[in-house]
Amino acid sequence: MGKHVNLFLAATEAILRTPARSGVVLFCLLAVLLPFVTAMAVAEGVRQESLVSVQAGADLYVARDQYGRNGPVSLDRIPELEKIPGVVRVVPRIVGRAYLGEDLAVIVGIDEPGLLGGVQEPLGFGQALMGEELARRLDLRVGSEFRFFLFPALPFTLAGLIDPALSIWSSRMVVIPFQAAEQLFKLPGKASELLVYCRPGTADQVAEQLGSLGKPWEMTPPLRIQTKAIVHRYIKRGFDIQAGTFTMFYATAFALAIPALLILSGFGQGERRRRIGIMKATGWQTLDILEMTVYENLLLALTGSTLTLALAVCWLRVGNGIGIAPLFISQAGWVPSFAVPVSFTPLPVVFSFLFGLVLTMLGTIVPTWKTAVTPPLTTMG
Amino acid sequence: MDRRSSLFLGCLVGLLLAMTWFFFWPDRTPHHGRLKAQYGFQHKVGGLGMGSVIVPRWNFRDYDPRLQPVANDELYPLPGGYAYSPDRLSMVSSFAGLAP
Numbered sequence: 358m359g360k361h362v363n364l365f366l367a368a369t370e371a372i373l374r375t376p377a378r379s380g381v382v383l384f385c386l387l388a389v390l391l392p393f394v395t396a397m398a399v400a401e402g403v404r405q406e407s408l409v410s411v412q413a414g415a416d417l418y419v420a421r422d423q424y425g426r427n428g429p430v431s432l433d434r435i436p437e438l439e440k441i442p443g444v445v446r447v448v449p450r451i452v453g454r455a456y457l458g459e460d461l462a463v464i465v466g467i468d469e470p471g472l473l474g475g476v477q478e479p480l481g482f483g484q485a486l487m488g489e490e491l492a493r494r495l496d497l498r499v500g501s502e503f504r505f506f507l508f509p510a511l512p513f514t515l516a517g518l519i520d521p522a523l524s525i526w527s528s529r530m531v532v533i534p535f536q537a538a539e540q541l542f543k544l545p546g547k548a549s550e551l552l553v554y555c556r557p558g559t560a561d562q563v564a565e566q567l568g569s570l571g572k573p574w575e576m577t578p579p580l581r582i583q584t585k586a587i588v589h590r591y592i593k594r595g596f597d598i599q600a601g602t603f604t605m606f607y608a609t610a611f612a613l614a615i616p617a618l619l620i621l622s623g624f625g626q627g628e629r630r631r632r633i634g635i636m637k638a639t640g641w642q643t644l645d646i647l648e649m650t651v652y653e654n655l656l657l658a659l660t661g662s663t664l665t666l667a668l669a670v671c672w673l674r675v676g677n678g679i680g681i682a683p684l685f686i687s688q689a690g691w692v693p694s695f696a697v698p699v700s701f702t703p704l705p706v707v708f709s710f711l712f713g714l715v716l717t718m719l720g721t722i723v724p725t726w727k728t729a730v731t732p733p734l735t736t737m738g
Numbered sequence: 739m740d741r742r743s744s745l746f747l748g749c750l751v752g753l754l755l756a757m758t759w760f761f762f763w764p765d766r767t768p769h770h771g772r773l774k775a776q777y778g779f780q781h782k783v784g785g786l787g788m789g790s791v792i793v794p795r796w797n798f799r800d801y802d803p804r805l806q807p808v809a810n811d812e813l814y815p816l817p818g819g820y821a822y823s824p825d826r827l828s829m830v831s832s833f834a835g836l837a838p
Contacts, residue, residue, distance in 0.1 A: 413777045461793050467782070552785075
């Protein structure tokens with residue numbers, strides 16, 4: 358045991374004796390691992406906000422199937438849907454997008470959209486709530502009037518601002534009463550979807566009954582129904598580790614990092630060869646030298662992964678992802694105006710440690726062994 | 739063991755302990771109030787937003803696949819070609835290949 362401890366301490370001293378080599382290896386590990394750990398933390402953060410969106414959402418989303426795409430559904434269907442056993446309430450909602458000046462905004466039309474932006478009463482017809490970022494970009498304040506390019510004759514008054522901490526999707530959102538959204542999009546009597554809330558455990562039965570509404574010979578497009586289970590599956594697939602363009606690009610970066618780090622591991626190889634030669638000359642066994650090299654790599658990988666996590670936490674939690682957020686969240690500014698969702702899990706850090714260990718081992722074990730089995734006079738010379 | 743080695747190992751152990759605390763400390767969710775507010779907001783709007791996109795520029799699927807399962811940018815300008823949507827180039831989420 359004492360021998361292994363001594364080898365471990367010798368490895369620590371070896372790392373500190375060659376600060377340039379250790380520094381370069383650590384720098385390379387950080388450069389490769391930091392974007393990965395930050396991306397995984399942001400992906401997990403967005404995934405958790407998505408889960409909130411699904412759990413707090415409706416049990417069923419009903420739209421018209423039009424040529425395989427979602428189409429508007431008539432409000433006339435609401436009484437029919439409400440009669441289905443298990444249905445608690447049916448809420449029409451309009452979600453669309455429209456330009457406000459040069460900025461694209463997500464328009465949400467719902468019934469009684471008050472109490473969101475600190476507003477204590479339901480919104481009136483011409484009133485709107487707006488995400489703070491959008492309001493700032495348009496230089497609007499509470500009480501300001503604005504008009505959509507889509508329907509300039511319809512004026513809106515800003516009644517309140519939506520807190521950017523509520524969700525990343527609210528920063529460019531405009532919430533207006535449902536009737537106003539009908540007018541704005543010029544589709545009266547239609548909703549982009551009906552939100553169906555059911556009694557616990559009845560959603561699947563309600564979905565089945567909804568699917569069988571109407572007669573096959575009726576010339577009405579069928580309804581498209583999405584249950585919470587289906588939407589949960591979207592999240593599972595959408596945030597899979599293999600999903601996302603970032604992962605695709607990053608796999609390439611990882612692959613390129615391997616030869617780069619292998620070359621860099623040979624940095625300071627001459628001095629290292631001399632040192633191994635001296636160790637052999639003073640009675641060290643080849644196995645002892647290899648064991649010490651393993652400890653060196655273990656310490657470097659451990660330092661690299663913990664430093665990566667520390668830097669990622671500082672960058673995302675303290676710095677709110679300044680300079681990196683738009684790489685992961687589309688349309689976020691270089692200085693995000695909302696709280697970047699972040700959640701750190703142990704898995705990426707464990708992966709970083711293993712990745713660092715494998716890379717440093719690949720770069721050092723074979724050259725060390727080759728040097729250790731060479732006569733000391735050759736390596737010392 | 740010299741002073742530098744002790745300092746290095748001490749720092750490393752400190753970092754490891756901090757990391758363990760960070761991951762396994764039971765009360766490491768200071769944003770409970772924020773989570774409650776997020777639930778309240780999503781409940782009000784009926785659940786909206788899923789992908790890592792703030793506003794849907796080319797299609798709604800990357801923003802929220804509940805709104806639109808089909809991404810139009812996969813249909814043109816070159817059917818079956820590269821993902822042209824600018825939203826998809828900076829995302830950590832991808833809803834491609836969902837059953838409509």
